[in-house]
Amino acid sequence: xxxxxxxxxxxxxxxxxxxxxxxxxxxxxxxxxxxxxxxxxxxxxxxxxxxxxxxxxxxxxxxxxxxxxxxxxxxxxxxxxxxxxxxxxxxxxxxxxxxxxxxxxxxxxxxxxxxxxxxxxxxxxxxxxxxxxxxxxxxxxxxxxxxxxxxxxxxxxxxxxxxxxxxxxxxxxxxx
Amino acid sequence: xxxxxxxxxxxxxxxxxxxxxxxxxxxxxxxxxxxxxxxxxxxxxxxxxxxxxxxxxxxxxxxxxxxxxxxxxxxxxxxxxxxxxxxxxxxxxxxxxxxxxxxxxxxxxxxxxxxxxxxxxxxxxxxxxxxxxxxxxxxxxxxxxxxxxxxxxxxxxxxxxxxxxxxxxxxxxxxxxxxxxxxxxxxxxxxxxxxxxxxxxxxxxxxxxxxxxxxxxxxxx
Numbered sequence: 001x002x003x004x005x006x007x008x009x010x011x012x013x014x015x016x017x018x019x020x021x022x023x024x025x026x027x028x029x030x031x032x033x034x035x036x037x038x039x040x041x042x043x044x045x046x047x048x049x050x051x052x053x054x055x056x057x058x059x060x061x062x063x064x065x066x067x068x069x070x071x072x073x074x075x076x077x078x079x080x081x082x083x084x085x086x087x088x089x090x091x092x093x094x095x096x097x098x099x100x101x102x103x104x105x106x107x108x109x110x111x112x113x114x115x116x117x118x119x120x121x122x123x124x125x126x127x128x129x130x131x132x133x134x135x136x137x138x139x140x141x142x143x144x145x146x147x148x149x150x151x152x153x154x155x156x157x158x159x160x161x162x163x164x165x166x167x168x169x170x171x172x173x174x175x176x
Numbered sequence: 177x178x179x180x181x182x183x184x185x186x187x188x189x190x191x192x193x194x195x196x197x198x199x200x201x202x203x204x205x206x207x208x209x210x211x212x213x214x215x216x217x218x219x220x221x222x223x224x225x226x227x228x229x230x231x232x233x234x235x236x237x238x239x240x241x242x243x244x245x246x247x248x249x250x251x252x253x254x255x256x257x258x259x260x261x262x263x264x265x266x267x268x269x270x271x272x273x274x275x276x277x278x279x280x281x282x283x284x285x286x287x288x289x290x291x292x293x294x295x296x297x298x299x300x301x302x303x304x305x306x307x308x309x310x311x312x313x314x315x316x317x318x319x320x321x322x323x324x325x326x327x328x329x330x331x332x333x334x335x336x337x338x339x340x341x342x343x344x345x346x347x348x349x350x351x352x353x354x355x356x357x358x359x360x361x362x363x364x365x366x367x368x369x370x371x372x373x374x375x376x377x378x379x380x381x382x383x384x385x386x387x388x389x390x391x392x393x394x395x396x397x
Contacts (some may be wrong), residue, residue, distance in 0.1 A: 016301065018299065018301045019299040019300060020299075020300060021300040021301070023300070025300070026254055027257065027294070032222065035288075036272070038290065072365075074355060078241040078243045078244055079241075081245060082239065082240050082244070088238060093237075093238045093239055094238060094266055094270075097270060098269075098270045099236070099266060099269050099270050100269060127270055128268070130261070130264070130265040130268070134247075135244075135247050
């Protein structure tokens with residue numbers, strides 16, 4: 001039996017028809033649809049089953065929690081930091097190669113903007129910045145907005161306002 | 177009674193036995209070599225692409241996270257190849273006249289997707305799923321290598337059964353914090369002695385059972 005199992009793969013090496021099965025996989029070409037794509041986009045006007053829930057998530061601001069901020073940080077670092085940089089000054093790597101510089105999040109106008117404004121910019125884009133609605137789910141947009149607010153506070157807080165413990169932590173991080 | 181075997185029979189028998197032995201050994205070595213050759217494993221091979229897209233530039237140089245483009249990798253079986261408009265989030269403003277990007281602009285204008293030639297692929301009879309690996313903290317680099325050093329995407333690991341099984345039978349040393357799966361350089365992390373037990377603890381925490389992970393029906397369903 002062991003021997004059979006051992007030679008089975010050898011016998012099968014020539015069978016390419018299992019390797020490329022006649023089924024319509026992702027990314028493949030198909031004759032089923034006029035445009036030849038297996039991955040079809042939904043027809044215009046389609047209402048998805050979870051669209052209502054997504055819509056609701058977009059209009060209601062979730063409660064602020066540590067988990068929300070951490071999720072926001074992760075999503076911000078993935079989708080926004082290449083342009084807005086990790087602290088939100090708009091000095092990311094992509095603007096340094098010629099993309100228009102985004103405004104800093106630490107200017108008075110954006111500091112005064114409510115979280116819903118950031119959610120709106122992610123959803124609809126702004127000027128030359130494209131919409132990120134296809135990549136950032138509604139709940140994550142609120143998480144990013146919350147994290148941007150945290151970034152703004154972090155850049156606008158005097159050292160004297162920190163507790164002793166926080167100050168030692170800051171100095172330790174600075175020395176590294 | 178006449179002799180059945182001539183005087184040379186013994187020599188001939190030995191010669192035949194020797195040739196047979198050499199044949200089996202040689203054949204085995206040939207097949208072994210073939211199975212491990214880059215011809216079958218495809219390690220280091222690149223494909224012609226419609227656009228010379230460079231992970232070295234975009235990931236290594238610009239520091240773009242994998243998930244900016246491979247958006248489905250955390251939630252679905254497939255990582256997803258980026259639709260043209262993701263390229264356009266940047267290339268609507270930079271390198272707008274570059275000839276190298278002509279196919280991208282054409283793809284956007286005609287609403288026809290770019291046709292990438294696949295590099296990392298398993299045969300159709302193998303079931304693979306990204307999300308489970310990502311959620312358990314198997315980093316991209318374990319399976320796709322240092323893509324930040326690849327001017328053109330190439331196969332980095334042999335996607336053979338033995339390779340999948342080697343990890344499935346002992347996943348602990350390969351596990352990393354799930355929130356850093358797209359990190360590519362782990363030398364500093366690995367140098368830290370405290371991290372030696374990390375994998376073992378995570379195998380327990382996630383309830384991963386290596387005994388169950390090498391059953392045929394996990395990957396052939």
